[in-house]
Amino acid sequence: MAAVVGPPMVRRFNLEHVQGIGAVSGSLPPSRLINDDTTRTLLYYLGARRADRAPVHHNADYDEVIVFAAGPGNYGAISTPGTVTWTPKGLIHQGPEEDVPEGYVAWLLETRATLKATPAALDISRLMETSQWGVHATDGEVTTR
Numbered sequence: 001m002a003a004v005v006g007p008p009m010v011r012r013f014n015l016e017h018v019q020g021i022g023a024v025s026g027s028l029p030p031s032r033l034i035n036d037d038t039t040r041t042l043l044y045y046l047g048a049r050r051a052d053r054a055p056v057h058h059n060a061d062y063d064e065v066i067v068f069a070a071g072p073g074n075y076g077a078i079s080t081p082g083t084v085t086w087t088p089k090g091l092i093h094q095g096p097e098e099d100v101p102e103g104y105v106a107w108l109l110e111t112r113a114t115l116k117a118t119p120a121a122l123d124i125s126r127l128m129e130t131s132q133w134g135v136h137a138t139d140g141e142v143t144t145r
């Protein structure tokens, strides 16, 4: 624990140098990268790590945004760097296996804000299956507007 007198310290780090923590057994929450004293916005490292798969859950207080940054491994069905997923608060989901030997880099942003897709985002978005993080079988059959 460190105490600072005066204005907050500016903390800098290279996201490429962040290493996830793992567990021999059991599930493990992702490593938090940035603390927001208001708890309105939280940022986590969500890269490949040794741990049991996360349980089925819903996040009542936060929309979850995941950015898949790099492989070579996949995050569920996602293999394209720059892919962004959005799980609105309250939506039940599990997420894919994160113990991926090939490795990948991803980040998780949790926000208490209620996000809303713009028309442009809806035009390029796909409906997601929330267990394997792939495109849902009904994508294209239902409208999200």
Ligand SMILES: [Fe+2]
Pocket: 057, 059, 064, 093, 095
């Ligand atoms: Fe989640």
